[in-house]
Amino acid sequence: xxxxxxxxxxxxxxxxxxxxxxxxxxxxxxxxxxxxxxxxxxxxxxxxxxxxxxxxxxxxxxxxxxxxxxxxxxxxxxxxxxxxxxxxxxxxxxxxxxxxxxxxxxx
Amino acid sequence: xxxxxxxxxxxxxxxxxxxxxxxxxxxxxxxxxxxxxxxxxxxxxxxxxxxxxxxxxxxxxxxxxxxxxxxxxxxxxxxxxxxxxxxxxxxxxxxxxxxxxxxxxxxxxxxxxxxxxxxxxxxxxxxxxxxxxxxxxxxxxxxxxxxxxxxxxxxxxxxxxxxxxxxxxxxxxxxxxxxxxxxxxxxxxxxxxxxxx
Numbered sequence: 001x002x003x004x005x006x007x008x009x010x011x012x013x014x015x016x017x018x019x020x021x022x023x024x025x026x027x028x029x030x031x032x033x034x035x036x037x038x039x040x041x042x043x044x045x046x047x048x049x050x051x052x053x054x055x056x057x058x059x060x061x062x063x064x065x066x067x068x069x070x071x072x073x074x075x076x077x078x079x080x081x082x083x084x085x086x087x088x089x090x091x092x093x094x095x096x097x098x099x100x101x102x103x104x105x106x107x
Numbered sequence: 108x109x110x111x112x113x114x115x116x117x118x119x120x121x122x123x124x125x126x127x128x129x130x131x132x133x134x135x136x137x138x139x140x141x142x143x144x145x146x147x148x149x150x151x152x153x154x155x156x157x158x159x160x161x162x163x164x165x166x167x168x169x170x171x172x173x174x175x176x177x178x179x180x181x182x183x184x185x186x187x188x189x190x191x192x193x194x195x196x197x198x199x200x201x202x203x204x205x206x207x208x209x210x211x212x213x214x215x216x217x218x219x220x221x222x223x224x225x226x227x228x229x230x231x232x233x234x235x236x237x238x239x240x241x242x243x244x245x246x247x248x249x250x251x252x253x254x255x256x257x258x259x260x261x262x263x264x265x266x267x268x269x270x271x272x273x274x275x276x277x278x279x280x281x282x283x284x285x286x287x288x289x290x291x292x293x294x295x296x297x298x299x300x301x302x303x304x
Contacts, residue, residue, distance in 0.1 A: 015193075016193065030155075030159070044188075045186065045187055045188030045191075046155075046156070046159045046186075046187040046188065047139075047156070047187050047188035047189050047190045047191055048188060048190075048191040048193075050152050050155040050156055050159070050190070051143075051146065051152050051190055051191065051192055051193050052193040053155075054146075054148050054151050054152050054155075055193045057151075058147060058148060072120070072162060072165065073118070073119035073120055073158065073161075074119070076155070104232070
């Protein structure tokens with residue numbers, strides 16, 4: 001697709017928003033996030049997700065806790081902080097706003 | 108032939124790798140560490156990554172298999188993918204801008220009288236012509252009260268910034284326009300011109 005090079009940065013920019021949405025819905029560990037994104041335009045890999053989650057944690061938007069698993073070592077479960085919740089709400093609102101703006105042009 | 112296996116601790120897991128897989132693993136981890144150059148918290152990401160490699164390899168091993176080979180490691184690394192830095196850590200988290208509110212302004216371009224209807228139409232997301240027809244009907248129906256409403260809005264609504272190539276309303280002398288802008292600033296419904304917000 002000729003437009004593809006222009007679509008990639010859009011997806012990249014929205015991934016953080018989407019991860020906040022997923023983490024905001026319920027406490028998840030990384031394979032849960034990958035599963036939810038798989039099959040969408042935002043399918044991604046652990047190599048992308050870990051640095052992103054690390055950044056979100058430093059920005060105090062998400063935090064994690066260790067939970068025992070049935071098989072293998074304990075897992076990191078991520079959830080939103082209050083700051084993260086506020087940012088997600090702001091992003092949702094902004095997203096609605098720009099969607100409306102975009103829809104209003106080009107008629 | 109005897110395979111020599113190396114025991115590697117990957118975060119919270121301990122696995123054995125054959126020589127080829129061990130070499131590939133070292134290479135991958137070294138590349139990842141290099142990619143994290145400048146990241147404020149490389150240790151955490153590397154630890155997560157090591158755990159991911161261990162989990163992915165374990166998942167791919169046959170029951171009873173004790174040593175990880177390239178047959179497990181290679182697809183595991185492909186699934187994990189190379190490290191991708193998230194977008195540059197901007198200060199945007201701290202300086203979230205107020206979303207631009209569509210403001211109620213007179214639009215001079217294409218104005219019939221002063222651009223009040225065009226401005227109201229943009230503000231209310233309505234068709235400007237439709238709004239003008241309604242205004243004329245109200246003018247006829249209310250016997251002149253509408254004139255006062257229009258004049259008030261004409262004085263009170265700030266002028267929208269001119270589009271490139273746009274012209275200020277021609278029938279209205281520049282001095283009158285400037286005077287109305289002065290009144291608006293005094294009334295606090297407009298900001299002084301030539302001030303960068």
